[in-house]
Amino acid sequence: MKVTRTKTMKRLMLRALPPVLIVLLIGSGGLAMDRGELAKVLKTIPPNGPFWKYGNVVMRAKSRKAGMAPVVFAHWSHRSRYTCRVCHQELGFSMRQGDTGITRREYLAGKYCGACHNGTIAFSVKEGPRQNCKKCHMENTKDLEKQFATFSDNLPMSTFGNGIDWAYALREGSVKPANMLNNAGDAFDFPEKLRKPLKLGTSSPRSDVSFSHEEHFAELDCSSCHPDIFNIKQKSTASFTMDANIYGSFCGACHMLVAFPMNDCKRCHRSMSNSADY
Ligand code: HEC
Ligand code: HEC
Ligand code: HEC
Ligand code: HEC
Ligand code: HEC
Ligand code: HEC
Numbered sequence: 001m002k003v004t005r006t007k008t009m010k011r012l013m014l015r016a017l018p019p020v021l022i023v024l025l026i027g028s029g030g031l032a033m034d035r036g037e038l039a040k041v042l043k044t045i046p047p048n049g050p051f052w053k054y055g056n057v058v059m060r061a062k063s064r065k066a067g068m069a070p071v072v073f074a075h076w077s078h079r080s081r082y083t084c085r086v087c088h089q090e091l092g093f094s095m096r097q098g099d100t101g102i103t104r105r106e107y108l109a110g111k112y113c114g115a116c117h118n119g120t121i122a123f124s125v126k127e128g129p130r131q132n133c134k135k136c137h138m139e140n141t142k143d144l145e146k147q148f149a150t151f152s153d154n155l156p157m158s159t160f161g162n163g164i165d166w167a168y169a170l171r172e173g174s175v176k177p178a179n180m181l182n183n184a185g186d187a188f189d190f191p192e193k194l195r196k197p198l199k200l201g202t203s204s205p206r207s208d209v210s211f212s213h214e215e216h217f218a219e220l221d222c223s224s225c226h227p228d229i230f231n232i233k234q235k236s237t238a239s240f241t242m243d244a245n246i247y248g249s250f251c252g253a254c255h256m257l258v259a260f261p262m263n264d265c266k267r268c269h270r271s272m273s274n275s276a277d278y
Helices: 007-016 034-041 061-065 075-079 082-089 104-108 140-152 166-171 213-217 244-246
Strands: 056-058 071-073 196-199 209-211
Touching: 034 244, 056 061, 071 075, 071 140, 075 140
Parallel strands: none
Antiparallel strands: 056 071, 196 209
16 A cells, blocks of 8 residues: 655654653563663653754864865755665774764765765765755755655655655565666675575563664675674574663664654554554
């Protein structure tokens, strides 16, 4: 089923957002953390902000020193064109805000943003008859917000994050991100023996999570997760618990910032609902 968004639906959804996180932890034993404590942690998940803001990264450390407005990078507009792999493996952007330490000298030499913003693939970073400085060094974000409205109009909806079901958009082909920028070498085939989803979690039926390597490999590289985030052996990753996810570790490294956020319980816990009675 494909849902097309309308302005009214959007407004309704925005209104329906906040009440989601009342979590009652009734039921089975075998939890890794005391239930009452986990309930408290679950309640700390920030409510979903405006859709257009989710996954935006503000870079200001270097700009501020140079008297330039901060740079606002929107994941949504870029991830519809390129997989995570292109930027986070091929072009070497870090997955931590501010960590790449981009300088003007570097991007003018064709690194980072400059790999694409060269006047051919996308508008240029260079000085010239047309200056595009303000497109990245944003004095305000009004245009970005407007662009989002047009951008998201024909994409399948979800309740959280960007309000876009990216996984579905990818499957049905309404976004077709390129897997590589410079066709240097072939990406290797997906290993057959990883095709079966892994069962993660404890013995508690509520922690029953199925993890698909295949779905993640469509966007990411093995090195996005191994060995830094997860061990390459099932059930061997130390301290891998739901509360750690919420603090931004493990699944939360992406699923709190760019991929659909932790509020969306049922997308990982298929048998849970997103409401109080999960
Ligand atoms: C066009 C390039 C590009 C693409 C494509 C891209 N990213 Fe990023 N990503 C960035 C940049 C730039 C940053 C900020 C890095 C910095 O501040 O040093 C970033 C930061 C992040 C962060 C940290 C955000 C924060 O607020 O701390 C995460 C997590 C992340 N990316 C995940 C992803 C995932 C998952 C995908 C694919 C769905 C993806 N990225 C696709 C360029 C990209
Ligand atoms: C892999 C290629 C690629 C990389 C890397 C990349 N961009 Fe883009 N970017 C594009 C394309 C393509 C467009 C859309 C075409 C255009 O507007 O010229 C775009 C558009 C934009 C826009 C216009 C508004 C929007 O979101 O559509 C901004 C702002 C922007 N990029 C900022 C950045 C910044 C900042 C970086 C580095 C941190 C960056 N981009 C890295 C390809 C890239
Ligand atoms: C495609 C996006 C993009 C465009 C266009 C762009 N910049 Fe930047 N610029 C960045 C990013 C990303 C940083 C690093 C941000 C930070 O850490 O504060 C940066 C940082 C800077 C810095 C401070 C860092 C340093 O090395 O001195 C200056 C100065 C700067 N830009 C000038 C400009 C000028 C002038 C223009 C227009 C001619 C321009 N930029 C256009 C993305 C862009
Ligand atoms: C991105 C995927 C993801 C999302 C979204 C998610 N979880 Fe989890 N959750 C997990 C994983 C993975 C585990 C198993 C961790 C482990 O091995 O203990 C887990 C475990 C749990 C457990 C069992 C705790 C334990 O210690 O055994 C509970 C309860 C739970 N999650 C509740 C929630 C609730 C409530 C939400 C929504 C607010 C949610 N989860 C959203 C991935 C997710
Ligand atoms: C989005 C993150 C992510 C990506 C990308 C990823 N993995 Fe994994 N992988 C995991 C998780 C989570 C586990 C389970 C770890 C645990 O339970 O402690 C795992 C487990 C494994 C295991 C052990 C399976 C078993 O049955 O014991 C192998 C082998 C593996 N990964 C290989 C790969 C390879 C090869 C790639 C690239 C094709 C890859 N992974 C990409 C997250 C990822
Ligand atoms: C390195 C980044 C990254 C990590 C780590 C990661 N994911 Fe994801 N995951 C993604 C991206 C990107 C998508 C595509 C959908 C989106 O962006 O919302 C995705 C999609 C999914 C989907 C598919 C949802 C659907 O509707 O088809 C599930 C389920 C999921 N992730 C669970 C997990 C679990 C469980 C973990 C931890 C074991 C995890 N992910 C770790 C990036 C990540």
